[in-house]
Amino acid sequence: MAVITVFNQKGGVGKTTTSLNLGAALARAGCPPLLIDLDPQAHLTLITGSAVDSGEESMFSFYLKTRPLTELIRPAGNIGRIIPSHLDLAKADTLFGKSYNVVTRLATGLSAEAMQQDRAPIVIDCCPMLGVLSLNALFACDLVLIPISTDFLALNGAAQVEKTLKALEQVLKKRLPRRYLLTRFDKRRKMTRQILAQAQEKFGDDLCTTTIAENVSVAESPALNKTIFEHAPNSRGAQDYEALLEELVGxxxxAGAEITLPHNKRTDYGRGPRLVYQAGI
Ligand SMILES: Nc1ncnc2c1ncn2[C@@H]1O[C@H](COP(=O)(O)OP(=O)(O)OP(=O)(O)O)[C@@H](O)[C@H]1O
Ligand SMILES: [Mg+2]
Incomplete structure (x- = not known):
């Protein structure tokens, strides 16, 4: 089971949009994921039509009442499944503190036998804050995916993420694999090219080759409770999220998941066609 945490302390950079559409790209590729919404704003929960009436049915009761994760899973439209969030999660920092036991609770929950038997990849959407919830997501994951909207302030904010990850690595005693992803990318702007050059210099191989274009269909789809593939399957946004999945798989x-990438792929991101990936192949 591969766990991807979508994290950036900065708000509005495309974390939820990326969790949603990367999840949808996985589902299209025959590998429906389990989404975990760890943001008290519960946007991912809302967009997937999975809103719950009380914190009891959300990640909050995993933390408050040690309810097993398997009991909280519910369907999430055409994407797969989700463990929803609820506004109650906003109390997490005050109620639970940040002891080692607390920040590793999700990692422990995911290592339970019932979760281990579930081979679906997991995508965790974080809130724009480094509190107990984001720390849980960072301690539980195999890969941190860091969306950065393509502007100078967001690029600056990403340097803060790098510092956070380096500090965590001292506790984890290993390097956390990470990929930075430029979102809302508008290549017609000179500023975009400057930011791309700076991001390449700052992040090197940790920067995704794929960029997610500024795309009106991507912006429209959440209001319709749709993924980009449902709302505008031929849009640039859909192509970009498919390319992101291909890059991560490549x-x-x-690992361990069988992912069949659709055939109508872009050709401008420099790799030959590879249609079926399997662990160890
Ligand atoms: N590629 C894109 N093109 C156009 N609009 C986008 C794109 N990606 C995201 N947006 C829009 O930008 C806004 C912020 O995106 P999103 O909610 O995904 O960010 P976030 O990082 O999850 O925010 P928060 O920190 O509040 O959780 C939303 O209105 C979303 O529709
Ligand atoms: Mg969000």
């Missing part, structure tokens, strides 16, 4: 993430 880098060896999602």
């Amino acid at each position: 880098s060896g993430f999602f």
Whole structure:
């Protein structure tokens, strides 16, 4: 089971959009994921039509009442499944603190036998804050995916993420695999090219080759409770999220999962066609 945490302390950079559409790309490729919404704003929960009436049915009761994760899973439209969030999760920092036991609770929950038997990849959407919830997501994952909207402030904010990850690595005693992803990318702007050059210099191989274009269909789809593939399957946004999945699969993430990439792929991101990936192949 591969666990991807979509994290950036900065708000509005495309974390939820990326969790949603990467999840949808996985489902299209025959590998429906389990989404975990760890943001008290519960946007991912809302967009997937999975809103719950009380914190009891959400990740909050995993933390408050030690309810097993398997009991909280519910369907998430055409994507797969989700463990929803609820506004109650906003109390997590005050109620639970940040002791080692607390920040590793999700990792422990995911290592339970019932979760281990579930081979679906997991995508965790974080809130724009480094509190107990984001720390849980960072301690539980195999890969941190860091969306950065393509502007100078967001690029600056990403340097803060790098510092956070380096500090965590001292506790984890290993390097956390990470990929930075430029979102809302508008290549017609000179500023975009400057930011791309700076991001390449700052992040090197940790920067995704794929960029997610500024795309009106991507912006519209959440209001319709749709993924980009449902709302505008031929849009640039859909192509970009498909390319992101292909890039992550090609880098060896999602080991153990059988992922069949659709045939109508873009050709401008420099790799030959590879249609079916399997662990160890
Ligand atoms: N590629 C894109 N093109 C156009 N609009 C986009 C794109 N990606 C995201 N947006 C829009 O940008 C806004 C912020 O995106 P999103 O909610 O995914 O960010 P976030 O990082 O999850 O925010 P928060 O920190 O509040 O959780 C949303 O209105 C979303 O529709
Ligand atoms: Mg969000």
